[in-house]
Amino acid sequence: MDQPPAADGQGADVVIETRGLAKQYRGTLAVDGLDLQVPRGSVFGFLGPNGSGKTTTIRMLMGLIEPTAGSARVLGRPMPRSTRSVLPKVGALIEGPALYGFLSGQDNLIRIDAADPTADPRTRKARVGSALDRVGLTAAARKKAKAYSLGMKQRLGLASALLQPRELLVLDEPTNGLDPQGMREIRALVRELAGDGTTVFLSSHLLDEIEQVCSHAAVMARGRLITQGPVADLSAGTRGRLAVTTPDPARATEVLAGHGVTDLVTDPHTGEVTGELPAEPPDLAELNAALVAAGVRVRGFGVQRASLEDAFVALTGEGFDVAG
Numbered sequence: 001m002d003q004p005p006a007a008d009g010q011g012a013d014v015v016i017e018t019r020g021l022a023k024q025y026r027g028t029l030a031v032d033g034l035d036l037q038v039p040r041g042s043v044f045g046f047l048g049p050n051g052s053g054k055t056t057t058i059r060m061l062m063g064l065i066e067p068t069a070g071s072a073r074v075l076g077r078p079m080p081r082s083t084r085s086v087l088p089k090v091g092a093l094i095e096g097p098a099l100y101g102f103l104s105g106q107d108n109l110i111r112i113d114a115a116d117p118t119a120d121p122r123t124r125k126a127r128v129g130s131a132l133d134r135v136g137l138t139a140a141a142r143k144k145a146k147a148y149s150l151g152m153k154q155r156l157g158l159a160s161a162l163l164q165p166r167e168l169l170v171l172d173e174p175t176n177g178l179d180p181q182g183m184r185e186i187r188a189l190v191r192e193l194a195g196d197g198t199t200v201f202l203s204s205h206l207l208d209e210i211e212q213v214c215s216h217a218a219v220m221a222r223g224r225l226i227t228q229g230p231v232a233d234l235s236a237g238t239r240g241r242l243a244v245t246t247p248d249p250a251r252a253t254e255v256l257a258g259h260g261v262t263d264l265v266t267d268p269h270t271g272e273v274t275g276e277l278p279a280e281p282p283d284l285a286e287l288n289a290a291l292v293a294a295g296v297r298v299r300g301f302g303v304q305r306a307s308l309e310d311a312f313v314a315l316t317g318e319g320f321d322v323a324g
């Protein structure tokens, strides 16, 4: 992306930028030479399997730990040196919210707000009320936090990050441990927050989550950045799989193999035959005609859209652990 440089030489529209960022623990290179660029206004997915270095990176970005090499800038300022001026503009939710179960949701927020020396006590009630409203917890505001579902606790954590206006939200695995309903709620909330112009940086080990929520993504594997960019571009470079629905899968497989299609698999339930198109794919209309000419009865024929998962597998040669 060509952005006009800001006065300090940084891209004005990049809210997180790292160069050669690395963190070495004894025996483990947790993050290895990371060059990350998060555009302002994006919903940026930081994707990688467990242990790939996401949390370590986020901790460095937030100034919680020192990198062993390289540099990180957040909102244009170097970290961890500028923690004091940067962190008030960043709402962070890392490793789950610290809540008191015996206090109501509202009182938890009042406590957190009271701990912020920049927060005016006279407007506290209004601030807390509007944060609860934004995350849809107004009706449950007076319930004790220990009676909240995990999803509600996570929303309360988000509300605490939203007490002050933020330029950037950093959420570490915000849907981890939630049931599907809780996941949907958090994802909807993230979209809504992003709709207001806040840049959201969220980590996840769930590919479909990133595809559903994010405009941009970076993919990590074993401490290294594999790729980054707009989500649509990341999967566009990957060829989709050819899929043929037919009552004659054996014959279809023969014909497709004869046209260079590899990794042919038949779904035993649907009879759908899928396979990888060769690097120089044949004309699809002709391939379809060849199937029909060979006596294959074709019910469905098409190329499945490549997913981010396909891109990940193509880039790393590894499967992606999507459990979770």
Ligand SMILES: Nc1ncnc2c1ncn2[C@@H]1O[C@H](COP(=O)(O)OP(=O)(O)OP(=O)(O)O)[C@@H](O)[C@H]1O
Pocket: 025, 026, 028, 029, 030, 048, 049, 050, 051, 052, 053, 054, 055, 056, 057, 205
């Ligand atoms: N404090 C630490 N001391 C030693 N090794 C660590 C420490 N923190 C993380 N690691 C190691 O660094 C690697 C990256 O861990 P990290 O937590 O950043 O990954 P992650 O992608 O966030 O995974 P997860 O989603 O499981 O937290 C792992 O091999 C981990 O064991």
